[in-house]
Amino acid sequence: MNQAGTSQAELLYEAQQRKVRQFRNNVVITWIVLLGLLIFLFSGPIQIDTDFIRRNTLFIASGIGETLNISVLSIVLAIILALLAALGRLSTIPPVYAVSTFYVSLIRGTPLFLQIFFFFLALPQLGIVLPGLIAGVLALGLNYGAYMSETFRAGIASVSKGQREAAIAIGMTPTQTMRRIVLPQALRFAIPPMGNDFISMTKDSALVSATGFVHDVMWRATRVGRAEFNSLEALIIAAVFYWMMTLILTTFQNRMEARLARGDR
Amino acid sequence: MREGIAKMTPIVKISNLDKYFGRLHVLKDISLDVKEREVVCLIGRSGSGKSTLLRCINFLEEPSSGIIEVDGVKVDGGEKGKAHRGLVHNIRLKTGMVFQEFNLFPHMSVLENVIEGPVIVKGMDKDKAISLAEENLDSVGMLFKKDEYPLRLSGGQKQRVAIARALTMQPKVMLFDEPTSALDPELIGEVLNVMKKVAKDGMTMLVVTHEMGFAREVADRVLVMGDGEIIEDAKPKTLFTRPKDPRTKALIDRYRSGEN
Numbered sequence: 001m002n003q004a005g006t007s008q009a010e011l012l013y014e015a016q017q018r019k020v021r022q023f024r025n026n027v028v029i030t031w032i033v034l035l036g037l038l039i040f041l042f043s044g045p046i047q048i049d050t051d052f053i054r055r056n057t058l059f060i061a062s063g064i065g066e067t068l069n070i071s072v073l074s075i076v077l078a079i080i081l082a083l084l085a086a087l088g089r090l091s092t093i094p095p096v097y098a099v100s101t102f103y104v105s106l107i108r109g110t111p112l113f114l115q116i117f118f119f120f121l122a123l124p125q126l127g128i129v130l131p132g133l134i135a136g137v138l139a140l141g142l143n144y145g146a147y148m149s150e151t152f153r154a155g156i157a158s159v160s161k162g163q164r165e166a167a168i169a170i171g172m173t174p175t176q177t178m179r180r181i182v183l184p185q186a187l188r189f190a191i192p193p194m195g196n197d198f199i200s201m202t203k204d205s206a207l208v209s210a211t212g213f214v215h216d217v218m219w220r221a222t223r224v225g226r227a228e229f230n231s232l233e234a235l236i237i238a239a240v241f242y243w244m245m246t247l248i249l250t251t252f253q254n255r256m257e258a259r260l261a262r263g264d265r
Numbered sequence: 266m267r268e269g270i271a272k273m274t275p276i277v278k279i280s281n282l283d284k285y286f287g288r289l290h291v292l293k294d295i296s297l298d299v300k301e302r303e304v305v306c307l308i309g310r311s312g313s314g315k316s317t318l319l320r321c322i323n324f325l326e327e328p329s330s331g332i333i334e335v336d337g338v339k340v341d342g343g344e345k346g347k348a349h350r351g352l353v354h355n356i357r358l359k360t361g362m363v364f365q366e367f368n369l370f371p372h373m374s375v376l377e378n379v380i381e382g383p384v385i386v387k388g389m390d391k392d393k394a395i396s397l398a399e400e401n402l403d404s405v406g407m408l409f410k411k412d413e414y415p416l417r418l419s420g421g422q423k424q425r426v427a428i429a430r431a432l433t434m435q436p437k438v439m440l441f442d443e444p445t446s447a448l449d450p451e452l453i454g455e456v457l458n459v460m461k462k463v464a465k466d467g468m469t470m471l472v473v474t475h476e477m478g479f480a481r482e483v484a485d486r487v488l489v490m491g492d493g494e495i496i497e498d499a500k501p502k503t504l505f506t507r508p509k510d511p512r513t514k515a516l517i518d519r520y521r522s523g524e525n
């Protein structure tokens with residue numbers, strides 16, 4: 001009887017696995033069909049200038065470095081600001097709490113695009129002229145920092161009261177408790193969303209190109225596209241590069257998450 | 266039971282302790298002496314204030330008023346300021362605490378959990394901390410898991426590591442708040458055995474517990490709490506055979522019928 005029960009469970013399990021496999025296969029097939037359709041559209045029905053593509057792909061691709069550069073610098077700034085804002089939010093000192101909430105509210109209450117132009121166009125009016133890269137990093141970093149502070153706050157909140165009490169009971173000061181017990185656990189909690197934020201950043205960094213001072217993928221694409229009236233081709237090239245970057249970064253992120261999920265650390 | 270208790274002066278001295286949570290009067294004018302090497306069990310109904318009493322001793326809860334004295338460090342409850350914080354810190358160095366939920370640090374290995382306090386708080390030399398930690402892990406039977414992470418341990422193993430972590434701070438008094446209540450029944454024994462060993466090694470212990478067998482066998486005194494007061498304070502034998510307070514009798518009958 002027991003024997004029969006086991007084999008029935010196995011059968012059910014196998015049927016389930018078959019379904020999962022089937023689903024995955026169908027998804028992959030549809031993806032390939034959609035991709036094929038896109039390629040077909042652009043190779044026949046929609047006329048595109050392949051000569052333009054051949055001449056300008058390298059020029060646009062050489063903006064990848066700048067795109068990654070600005071994204072990495074911005075995310076580093078964002079992480080620092082987010083951490084400070086999250087800690088400020090926990091502070092019992094009124095001015096510290098106020099500065100933190102003010103910052104988050106102001107940034108989240110205004111468009112990213114406006115903030116970027118503020119750094120490039122409004123500051124010079126006050127006599128502050130920043131190099132393009134720095135202005136872009138400041139704008140993106142400030143913006144993402146405000147949003148990511150919520151992630152850190154959630155991370156800190158995810159650490160149980162018992163953890164703090166155990167630290168306090170062995171005589172740790174509040175600072176030691178935060179640095180050695182709470183933050184390491186909060187950061188681990190925040191790593192997957194931070195990965196998502198970095199991937200979004202690589203794409204949002206394209207907004208900075210609108211100011212004309214940062215020569216990233218987007219800037220290069222719009223420049224050659226406009227110059228030769230081939231924006232369609234130029235934007236397709238840029239889209240492919242952004243998409244590829246996202247796919248690669250997502251793969252990295254999935255691997256990292258799988259490692260964290262194993263939870264041996 | 267164990268020699269050398271009678272002659273000792275109290276190592277924990279609680280005088281006129283009151284604790285309010287908002288308007289809720291949780292501890293009512295409690296005074297209590299615990300002598301060196303003494304093992305005191307606290308029993309009582311849920312909500313009677315056992316945990317709060319224990320947590321006031323190491324200031325996880327700030328007393329509303331009263332005096333807590335541990336091994337010569339005397340702290341006035343309800344005070345504030347830097348001097349007060351310094352004294353509280355000294356008291357925490359003299360007390361180790363074991364929690365119902367273990368509260369091991371999940372991002373640190375077993376060994377790292379145990380040396381964290383001595384190294385970070387006491388500034389102990391790391392090699393010295395490791396050898397001390399290994400000694401204590403060995404005595405709770407957990408040395409073989411020293412490089413493992415808490416996630417991979419059973420509840421009983423976690424609690425034994427938590428005991429080693431507290432011991433490695435070399436406290437004068439150990440506070441246990443229902444150390445076996447979160448454990449599967451088959452894992453309770455291993456933790457109680459470790460606690461018996463700690464008691465035998467001469468540690469002063471205050472233990473909130475529902476384990477009447479442990480109280481009967483190991484405790485020098487059993488305190489019964491009811492509605493924020495100590496309603497009975499007696500040797501286990503006396504308490505279990507001739508309880509004075511009807512509430513104590515009711516409590517013991519409940520344990521007898523295995524209801525907890």
Ligand SMILES: Nc1ncnc2c1ncn2[C@@H]1O[C@H](COP(=O)(O)OP(=O)(O)OP(=O)(O)O)[C@@H](O)[C@H]1O
Pocket residue numbers: 286289291309310311312313314315316317318
């Ligand atoms: N942080 C708190 N804020 C408000 N009330 C609290 C707090 N902690 C405990 N209490 C209340 O104080 C009373 C005593 O609680 P305590 O945890 O000391 O009881 P206990 O005897 O340990 O009970 P149990 O056996 O359930 O652990 C209870 O009424 C409880 O609800």
Ligand SMILES: [Mg+2]
Pocket residue numbers: 315316317443
């Ligand atoms: Mg309790």
